[in-house]
Each structure stands twice: as structure tokens, then as C-alpha cells.
Amino acid sequence: ETGVTQSPTHLIKTRGQQVxxxxxxxxxxxxxxxxxxxxxxxxxxxxxxxxEEENGRxxxxxxxxxxxxxNYSSELNVNALELDDSAxxxxxxxxxxVVNEQFFGPxxxxxxx
Amino acid sequence: xxxxxxxxxHITVSEGASLELRCNYSYGATPYLFWYVQSxxxxxxxxxxxxxxxxxxxxxxxxEAEFKRSQSSxxxxxxxxxxxxxxxxxCAVDTRNTGTAIKLTFGTGTRLQVTL
Numbered sequence: 001e002t003g004v005t006q007s008p009t010h011l012i013k014t015r016g017q018q019v020x021x022x023x024x025x026x027x028x029x030x031x032x033x034x035x036x037x038x039x040x041x042x043x044x045x046x047x048x049x050x051x052e053e054e055n056g057r058x059x060x061x062x063x064x065x066x067x068x069x070x071n072y073s074s075e076l077n078v079n080a081l082e083l084d085d086s087a088x089x090x091x092x093x094x095x096x097x098v099v100n101e102q103f104f105g106p107x108x109x110x111x112x113x
Numbered sequence: 114x115x116x117x118x119x120x121x122x123h124i125t126v127s128e129g130a131s132l133e134l135r136c137n138y139s140y141g142a143t144p145y146l147f148w149y150v151q152s153x154x155x156x157x158x159x160x161x162x163x164x165x166x167x168x169x170x171x172x173x174x175x176x177e178a179e180f181k182r183s184q185s186s187x188x189x190x191x192x193x194x195x196x197x198x199x200x201x202x203x204c205a206v207d208t209r210n211t212g213t214a215i216k217l218t219f220g221t222g223t224r225l226q227v228t229l
Contacts, residue, residue, distance in 0.1 A: 031214040033214070033215075035217075040221075040222075041222070042117075042203050042220050042221050042222050043157070043203070043217070043219050045217065045218070048214060048216060050213070050214060055212075055213050056209070056210060056213040056214075056216060090156060090157065094214045094215055096214065097213065097214045099214070099215070100145055100162070100164055100215055101159070101162065101215065102215050102217065103159075104156045104157040104158075105156055106155060106156040109154075
């Protein structure tokens, strides 16, 4: 059984560009959540996808968007990148709504110059 | 508002000494509480979790935590710290809305340094 994987590991973009981050959930998990972790901070919830639908969103602007595919993998898209978007982006998967545990991936480090 | 406070930004202990990391939460309902550890450049690893029942929970790597409802606290402890425990530690509470899956609100973390 493979765990949560994320790609790429590191990414450097310039201000104004767009970026797509990818996450493969753990086998059998149909729910994916994305978190942003700025340097020196705890992770902050961006949004969650359950069965290909957005199922909750944190306090992030609309330029943060996502997708979930039929195989439950997910993408996080960020448009019009800003310097403050530089962070570690963590994906976590869960085996449904009732379950009380998330499994985190290793993260994607995004640097915006 | 739902929140988690970790009052200690940075703690230094000697190898072999005991450790206690503090966590206070603000949440209206019965909380589901978690402790995670993060090594530099890595993702989050779950140390332990509390949902209900016994207020003293055991986790991996010799860690334990005690839930105290009267103090809104969930402090993490370890009797004897090893050099490999040096990392960032995060306390979190599940703040999900009805009909959604688990959604974690994290504290700002405590960085643990271990001296030999």
C-alpha cells in the first residue's frame, strides 16, 4: 500500500505566473485536503475535495483552486502568484467523511521570486 | 473562534531529560486532538490522537499526551528525550463542519532542540 505522494518536490516560479501541484492519495482514500505552511508557521487549511467535489474551503482567495479526479488524485492550482504564496504545500488524504485521521504527503516547496 | 495555541516557540532540552510541550485549544464541542512531528524539509507524521475515553493517550516513539478539559489543554510529554527527537511539533484540533471530512487547525508549532 503506497502512501500519499506529491509532485514536484520543489518548484520556483516568478510573481504573476500560475502553478499546478499534484497529489496522489493513499490507496482507498476518497477525500483529499490541501494545506499551506508558510515558513515558521503551522499548516493552514486551503480546501478539501470529496468524491470530486469541493467539500469545504478555508480563508484563501479564489485564485487558489483545485480538482479531484475519478482515481481520487488531486491538483492544486494557484493563479497570479504572489511572493507570499511561497510555502510548503501539503496534501492529506482520508478514507471518507466519518474517519478521524488524515495521512500527509511530504509536501511541495514552492518559491515565488 | 476555533484556535490552537502553542505558547513555547522554541524549547531546548538535554538528551535524557524529560519533555513537556504545551498546547491549549479553543473549540466549542468535544475536541478531536492531535500531535504531529515534522523534521526539516519533511511532511507531518502523526504522533498520537485523542477522540474520547481515557484522557492519557500513548503514541509512537515513546510520546504520550494528556487531555484536560478543565484547562483546555493537550500537553505532549516524553520521559526521556533522544537526540533524534529534535524537530518541530504541532498540536492540532479537528474543526470540521457538518458533512465534511476531518479538517485540522494547527498551532504555530514548537521547535525542539536537543543538546548532547
